[in-house]
Amino acid sequence: MEKSTLEAQTLASAIDIGMIDLKIAEFYVTPGGFTGLRYGENDHNRITLRRAFPIGNPEEYISVADKTNKEIGMIRSLSELTKKQYEIVVSELEKRYYSPTVFEVKSVKDKLGYVYMELLIGKEGAKYKKNCAIKDVNKNIRMLDDDKLAIFDVDGNRYIVESLVNLDKKSLKRLEPYLF
Amino acid sequence: MPLKHEFHYDLDPSMLPANGTVSFDKTGQVMSEIGDTTLCSLNAKDMTELSVNGEVGCGFLFAKMKDESEVLICRFTLSCMKSAGEFCKVVNFYIQTKQYVNPEKRQLPVCQKCGRPLVEGMSVCLFCFNRIGVLKRALGLLRPFAAKMIPAEIFLAISSILYLLVPFFSRILIDNHLRPMEGTHTQIIVLAGAMFLARALGELIYILSSRIFNQASILYANNLRNLAYEKIQKLSLNSLSKRTPGDLIRRVMEDTGIVRNFISDGGRWAIEQMIVFVVVLIILLLTNWQLTLLVFIPVPVVSIALSRFWRFIRIRYERQWRKSSRAQSILHDIIKGIRTVKSFGKEDLEIEKFSKATTELAEVSSDNEALWALLFPTMIFFTGIGEFLVLYFGGQEILTGSLTLGVLVQFTMYIGYIYGPLRWLVSFPRWLADAMTSMVKLFEIIDEEPEIISVEDPNNVSLSGRVAFENVSFGYKSYEPVLKGIDLDIKPGEMIGIVGRSGAGKSTMINLIMRLYDPSQGKITINGVDIKDMSPEYLHENIGVVFQDTFLFAGSFYDNIAYAKPGATADEVIAAAKAANAHDFIMQTADGYNTIIGENGYSISGGERQRLAIARAIIKNPSILILDEATSSLDVETESIIQDSLNTIVEGRTTIAIAHRLSTLKSADRLVVLDQGKVAELGTHIELLKKKGIYYNLVMAQRKTSKIAEDV
Ligand SMILES: Nc1ncnc2c1ncn2[C@@H]1O[C@H](COP(=O)(O)OP(=O)(O)OP(=O)(O)O)[C@@H](O)[C@H]1O
Ligand SMILES: [Mg+2]
Numbered sequence: 001m002e003k004s005t006l007e008a009q010t011l012a013s014a015i016d017i018g019m020i021d022l023k024i025a026e027f028y029v030t031p032g033g034f035t036g037l038r039y040g041e042n043d044h045n046r047i048t049l050r051r052a053f054p055i056g057n058p059e060e061y062i063s064v065a066d067k068t069n070k071e072i073g074m075i076r077s078l079s080e081l082t083k084k085q086y087e088i089v090v091s092e093l094e095k096r097y098y099s100p101t102v103f104e105v106k107s108v109k110d111k112l113g114y115v116y117m118e119l120l121i122g123k124e125g126a127k128y129k130k131n132c133a134i135k136d137v138n139k140n141i142r143m144l145d146d147d148k149l150a151i152f153d154v155d156g157n158r159y160i161v162e163s164l165v166n167l168d169k170k171s172l173k174r175l176e177p178y179l180f
Numbered sequence: 181m182p183l184k185h186e187f188h189y190d191l192d193p194s195m196l197p198a199n200g201t202v203s204f205d206k207t208g209q210v211m212s213e214i215g216d217t218t219l220c221s222l223n224a225k226d227m228t229e230l231s232v233n234g235e236v237g238c239g240f241l242f243a244k245m246k247d248e249s250e251v252l253i254c255r256f257t258l259s260c261m262k263s264a265g266e267f268c269k270v271v272n273f274y275i276q277t278k279q280y281v282n283p284e285k286r287q288l289p290v291c292q293k294c295g296r297p298l299v300e301g302m303s304v305c306l307f308c309f310n311r312i313g314v315l316k317r318a319l320g321l322l323r324p325f326a327a328k329m330i331p332a333e334i335f336l337a338i339s340s341i342l343y344l345l346v347p348f349f350s351r352i353l354i355d356n357h358l359r360p361m362e363g364t365h366t367q368i369i370v371l372a373g374a375m376f377l378a379r380a381l382g383e384l385i386y387i388l389s390s391r392i393f394n395q396a397s398i399l400y401a402n403n404l405r406n407l408a409y410e411k412i413q414k415l416s417l418n419s420l421s422k423r424t425p426g427d428l429i430r431r432v433m434e435d436t437g438i439v440r441n442f443i444s445d446g447g448r449w450a451i452e453q454m455i456v457f458v459v460v461l462i463i464l465l466l467t468n469w470q471l472t473l474l475v476f477i478p479v480p481v482v483s484i485a486l487s488r489f490w491r492f493i494r495i496r497y498e499r500q501w502r503k504s505s506r507a508q509s510i511l512h513d514i515i516k517g518i519r520t521v522k523s524f525g526k527e528d529l530e531i532e533k534f535s536k537a538t539t540e541l542a543e544v545s546s547d548n549e550a551l552w553a554l555l556f557p558t559m560i561f562f563t564g565i566g567e568f569l570v571l572y573f574g575g576q577e578i579l580t581g582s583l584t585l586g587v588l589v590q591f592t593m594y595i596g597y598i599y600g601p602l603r604w605l606v607s608f609p610r611w612l613a614d615a616m617t618s619m620v621k622l623f624e625i626i627d628e629e630p631e632i633i634s635v636e637d638p639n640n641v642s643l644s645g646r647v648a649f650e651n652v653s654f655g656y657k658s659y660e661p662v663l664k665g666i667d668l669d670i671k672p673g674e675m676i677g678i679v680g681r682s683g684a685g686k687s688t689m690i691n692l693i694m695r696l697y698d699p700s701q702g703k704i705t706i707n708g709v710d711i712k713d714m715s716p717e718y719l720h721e722n723i724g725v726v727f728q729d730t731f732l733f734a735g736s737f738y739d740n741i742a743y744a745k746p747g748a749t750a751d752e753v754i755a756a757a758k759a760a761n762a763h764d765f766i767m768q769t770a771d772g773y774n775t776i777i778g779e780n781g782y783s784i785s786g787g788e789r790q791r792l793a794i795a796r797a798i799i800k801n802p803s804i805l806i807l808d809e810a811t812s813s814l815d816v817e818t819e820s821i822i823q824d825s826l827n828t829i830v831e832g833r834t835t836i837a838i839a840h841r842l843s844t845l846k847s848a849d850r851l852v853v854l855d856q857g858k859v860a861e862l863g864t865h866i867e868l869l870k871k872k873g874i875y876y877n878l879v880m881a882q883r884k885t886s887k888i889a890e891d892v
Contacts, residue, residue, distance in 0.1 A: 097236045138427075138502050158237045177495040177496070177499050
């Protein structure tokens, strides 16, 4: 993490943030299609995984909660998982955080405070077109960092432009008026 | 084929787009299919509940089975969230009652013109809405001022025509008296005098019309401002919280000004220039139509160029608007939160943040100005090319004798007049762009449908009856339920205590009773009448509420207590203050009840603020009293003093009190324990203790902490 001042370290050592003991943890896929966790004696048959820093640091500090949304513990880093466990966890995370990448901005129309965009989204190898309406562009088109852009449509769906620098010129030109 | 309930979803299990359907038929079969593949097939009879879960950017539908297992039915993007919720309702109704609701085809609101579905909360289709429409509305609002505007326009027309006489006199002067050089002194003086008079009179009338115009436009702007302000007061919290205060302030204060300028200056100019243009054009055509046509050669080119620039310019101005609104928001936030900023020593950081925003604004503005400064003269130059052609061909005609000098002078003078409007047309897009942006922003507010709709014919029954939540569900965002199927019956005169974890939805229940939001499902009734059928004003007048985050207005103690009941007598104010145990500390101050407290009441302590808020809530003698953590900042002693006096006034009044400190609720008749948006436990203090559930644990936990306090 960016901050590691002396104070923070002493605070962190004073307070236990409850890491999961991966030696006794086993993630598995339930017959119902969810991800479960056998942790010591306990068997949680539907867990929710949440990223603490979904934007800057999606691979570290993953919170694992049970059905009732009570945190079981945290995973410090996905890299601590075995390959098989890693796959299960990442696939669950990808389902929970659904934010298709924007590859191209095909058109932008601006009407009465709403912006309509035709986007080419998806992931590498599976791209598709999507029309979306965006309200309050100030809030709903915003930079996540210097180069990464998030677009939120009226329904709350999110689309991510991974890198503005790498976006094609035409798309960039269409987006340009809405960037801050 | 018999109709089935269907829910259409849009993602396959690997999160790729798909056209899937979940169907639910009479036999209770719930089936999820994508194309011909069946993903899962279950029977509702084996389920305890069908449920939706909102994730980040997506959600899923799953069944909780009787054998405690859970089965995923489908995943979808947030666009399907709402219909998924509706689908669940139908299935859960079946699970609970074994009744199959007959599916009916439901109609989504669509645009009459293009057939596209309308965006939620909007009554106009955004694709079919046009600029002209916006302009028409802005002009329509001018109607009340027509009585002033019309004479002003007439004066303006007279003044323009007076100006147009000048070239006409020039031609007579040159052709009749100068060219053959046979004019007399008097004739020249008369002509010069006529020119002078036409000018002077024109100028005078112009000043007169400007005055009338300005008056009318100021009233117009005021009108717009009030319209926007009124609307903001009426809009639901839901739509207001989507915008920053800076944004709203900008709309009310600045956008109205810009629209006003556009209407007053732009409107005046447009008409003046139009008259000049038509009159001059006729004169020119009559004088020499061939030369006239030369003037218009560059016009098509320039217009095409302009229309191409239009969109470009507009987006730029929109952007400038946003930057400016952002800078204002930052300023507003910082000023409001100045205490926090200072106590964290973050002034420099905030200065930097603001100056970054203003620098960006300056950059965009200066870019726009630079572009404009380039565009404008270029356009003017190209529009003016025709003039050179006229001089060239006109000159030749004079040499051949087919045109007199006077006519050419008059002609070129008139060309000057006609270029005025043409050039004005060039700068018009910018004006329009500016004004349009502001108009759209204004109408966006003015047009927003209030989500809380008051019924035409309210049924304002007495509020002293029982208050009931009937299967109430609600979420601030449609995909994030906060309350899920709350059932609660509060008897008249009962004191109900609500406890539960922070974030459980306690304050949300209050918001619903106050009708600051409407439940997404179920209803709240008072005395058997849905609160939606009462007028919100009546409701608010008869419910006294102390919110968790107390807000006091800049004003005196007196003003703040009497706020709920304008015209309250001194007796009432003092009685309310005494009941709230505020009287004593108010009397400690030099100015007593006239002491001015600053904005937010920052100049008094947190507990004092709460006591004022209680006084404000009880002064109107409400039938229902709601206390949301109303005494949380008070010491236990003061709290119990207030409670004693409250107990005397609370009698016979329905009271709903929320508190984390359980001792606050000791006099409650019954307690509701909220957990995860549902009523988890309900009963008296003793009953709940016996149950050894959530409440019991809360009590034990608090005992433990107070034990620690005792030990010290
Ligand atoms: N205006 C709002 N917009 C969106 N979400 C909100 C809004 N107000 C509250 N929430 C969310 O709704 C949930 C319930 O909030 P609520 O204020 O009812 O909790 P509460 O039980 O009163 O908590 P507390 O004891 O801390 O006052 C919380 O998760 C909160 O984040
Ligand atoms: Mg609260």
